[in-house]
Amino acid sequence: MSGGRTSTTRSTGRNDWSSWPTYQASILGLPGKYWYPVMWSNQLARKPVAVTLLGRPIVFFRDKGVPYALHDRCPHRGVPLSYGRQQFPGTISCPYHGWTFDLESGVLRAVITDGPDSPLCGKVAVESYPVAERLGMIWAFVGDGEGSPPPIDEVIPRELRENSFSMGGRIDVRTGGWRFAAENGYDEGHAKYLHRNSLWRFFKLMPTWSRTRVVPGGDGWITRVQDEVHWEATFPGLGKWSGQRWWKRGAKARMLGASPSKAPKVDPVIRDLNVPGNQSIRLPGLLRIVHSRFIHYEWYVPSTEDEYIYVQVFVQFKKGFAAVIARLRYLFFVRWLFHGQFTGQDRWMVDVIDAPPERLYRPDVSITRWRALCEQAPKTGQALIDGRAHLSLATPLESENREGGGDGSDY
Ligand code: FES
Ligand code: FE2
Numbered sequence: 207m208s209g210g211r212t213s214t215t216r217s218t219g220r221n222d223w224s225s226w227p228t229y230q231a232s233i234l235g236l237p238g239k240y241w242y243p244v245m246w247s248n249q250l251a252r253k254p255v256a257v258t259l260l261g262r263p264i265v266f267f268r269d270k271g272v273p274y275a276l277h278d279r280c281p282h283r284g285v286p287l288s289y290g291r292q293q294f295p296g297t298i299s300c301p302y303h304g305w306t307f308d309l310e311s312g313v314l315r316a317v318i319t320d321g322p323d324s325p326l327c328g329k330v331a332v333e334s335y336p337v338a339e340r341l342g343m344i345w346a347f348v349g350d351g352e353g354s355p356p357p358i359d360e361v362i363p364r365e366l367r368e369n370s371f372s373m374g375g376r377i378d379v380r381t382g383g384w385r386f387a388a389e390n391g392y393d394e395g396h397a398k399y400l401h402r403n404s405l406w407r408f409f410k411l412m413p414t415w416s417r418t419r420v421v422p423g424g425d426g427w428i429t430r431v432q433d434e435v436h437w438e439a440t441f442p443g444l445g446k447w448s449g450q451r452w453w454k455r456g457a458k459a460r461m462l463g464a465s466p467s468k469a470p471k472v473d474p475v476i477r478d479l480n481v482p483g484n485q486s487i488r489l490p491g492l493l494r495i496v497h498s499r500f501i502h503y504e505w506y507v508p509s510t511e512d513e514y515i516y517v518q519v520f521v522q523f524k525k526g527f528a529a530v531i532a533r534l535r536y537l538f539f540v541r542w543l544f545h546g547q548f549t550g551q552d553r554w555m556v557d558v559i560d561a562p563p564e565r566l567y568r569p570d571v572s573i574t575r576w577r578a579l580c581e582q583a584p585k586t587g588q589a590l591i592d593g594r595a596h597l598s599l600a601t602p603l604e605s606e607n608r609e610g611g612g613d614g615s616d617y
Contacts, residue, residue, distance in 0.1 A: 222562040226577040233383065234261040235508035236583045239349030240490040241361045242507045243517045245377060247273075247342050254298065256288035258509045259348050263288075264335060266344060267298055267309060274309040275335040275346050281305075281314075287332070293318065307332055341366065341373065341519065363494065364425055365501065366521065369475050372529040374536030375519040376545045382556035384491060384514035387506040390556050391493040392485065392576050394418050394430060395569035400555065402449040406548040411454040414439045414447060417568075418483075420575040427486035427494065428579055430572055472498045475523040487576055489583055502544070516553075518545045 223230040228237060244257055244266070255266045256278055263278035265288035278286045280300040290301045297315055299306040304318030312334035317324035336347040338358040347355040359367055380387065390396065398412040417434040438448030476496055484496040491506035500522045507515035520540050522532040566574065 221564060223577070226581050228583065229385065229577045229580040232385065232580065233508075233511050235349060235384070236490050236580055237350055238490075238584045239347055239351060239353050239355070241338070241345045241347050241355065241358055242490070242515075243341070243343045243345050243377075243505050244507065244515065245344050247339050247344055250344055254288040254290065256286060257515075258513075259346060259515075260508045261510060262348065264346065264348070265298070266337070266346075267292075269296060269309055273337045273339060273344050275337045276307060276309065276312050277333040277335075279332065281330055281332060305330075310334065343377075343517070363492075363503070365475060365479055365523075369523050370525045370529070371475075371521045371523045372532035372536070373519060373521050374533065374541060374545075375517065376541065377515065377517050379509060379513055380516045380553050380556065381513055382553075382559065383512060384506045384508040386556045386559045386561075387514050387516060387552075388487065388491045388493070389573045389576060390552050390559075391504050391506065392430075392487045392572050393570070394572040395567070396555070398449065400551050401548055404543075404548045404551060406543040409454060411437060411451075412449045413437055414449060415569075418571065420571060421482055423482060423486060426488040427481075428488070428575055429481060429483040429486040431483040470498055473500075473523050476501065487579075489579065500540075504549075516549075518549060520545065 231237075242259060244259065245255065249255065250266050250268045250273055252268070257264050257266060263286065264275050265278035265286065266273060266275050268274070269292065276287060276298070278288050280287055280290075280302065282300065282303060282305050285300055285302045287298055287300055287307065290299050293299045293304070293306060294316070296309055297306045298309060299318065303320075304316075305314060306316040306318060307313065308315050312332040314327055314330040316322070317326055320326070336355045338345045338347075340358055340362055345358055394416070398414065398416070401407055402412045413435045415436050416432055419431045419433060420428050421431050423429040438446060438450060440446045476498065479496065481496050486494045486496075488494075491508075493504040493506075495502040500520060503517075503519040503521070505515075505517035505519075507517065509515050520536055522529075522535070524532040
């Protein structure tokens with residue numbers, strides 16, 4: 207990017223998304239298949255639940271405790287199977303003429319209104335999707351291309367597989383493209399300005415501006431590393447600006463005075479993660495914010511062209527009675543301030559972003575690194591979550607980052 211161009215200039219190659227053709231085409235999700243979290247386990251009980259995932263209508267149904275997912279369109283006349291009911295174990299029947307599909311395979315097992323010898327049985331099928339339950343959520347393996355699913359545990363963040371924790375979260379369908387949501391989550395510049403007066407950050411000083419790099423991390427993450435943080439700045443001809451408020455001064459003193467060894471208590475699990483920075487993202491759209499005492503995750507699950515399923519999960523690595531306290535802290539505090547008002551500010555922005563065209567600025571290195579990561583998404587088959595996809599990201603970073611900046615303390 208060269209400086210000094212106006213927002214209407216199209217010759218920089220950064221005003222549209224042509225530098226990221228795969229990403230540009232991924233309105234309904236990245237190519238390849240991935241496990242996506244869809245809903246809370248307890249939302250799937252006796253009734254079928256219809257969900258649009260990556261533009262596909264899908265019906266989820268639980269039978270004898272096991273969740274299943276089928277394409278939600280009866281091949282007979284196109285009625286949603288989610289309007290139907292179960293007539294035989296292991297199946298679901300369309301409400302219109304009683305075509306009855308196997309929950310596991312999607313194959314037509316019976317046609318109630320055509321008699322037991324219906325010649326169509328076994329010859330017609332709807333697509334079935336692999337389903338799993340983890341973290342108290344229903345997950346489905348959805349996307350383009352061939353490929354069987356990797357074990358679901360491989361896509362659960364390692365720290366959640368290896369430790370006990372207390373967890374709370376919210377799942378909502380929000381308006382806006384999933385890519386805008388992911389970009390907003392990893393966006394370096396916005397939190398310190400958009401969220402500066404949020405209730406969640408009421409007592410915490412937010413930086414004015416920062417400089418950041420993005421580095422490849424393990425387990426498929428790319429991580430923002432903070433090189434400089436500026437708590438106030440003087441803008442030529444305009445004056446001084448700071449997000450500082452008198453009630454936040456103590457926070458500023460603590461922050462400026464704290465050396466790493468004197469840093470506030472860090473949860474041992476989080477310390478052992480040894481992350482290079484506290485904000486990371488990985489395919490196919492999972493953000494991780496590592497704080498000293500908690501980790502916040504956000505999944506951006508493509509639904510329709512302008513809706514996404516926004517999954518927020520807040521984890522505290524506590525056991526026993528401490529886990530109960532952590533749970534209460536989530537229910538009475540975090541859920542409303544962080545997963546409510548704070549990310550409600552993000553909802554507001556994601557809904558109104560209108561790009562491209564766009565004119566990126568230095569902190570947007572976070573966005574361009576994320577897009578570059580998506581360009582490397584496997585085009586077919588299963589998700590690659592082992593870090594190899596990111597090795598080639600290290601080299602072009604510095605030149606691209608010349609205008610870049612950031613911080614890691616916005617949450
Ligand atoms: Fe489904 Fe006729 S439309 S059985
Ligand atoms: Fe935000």
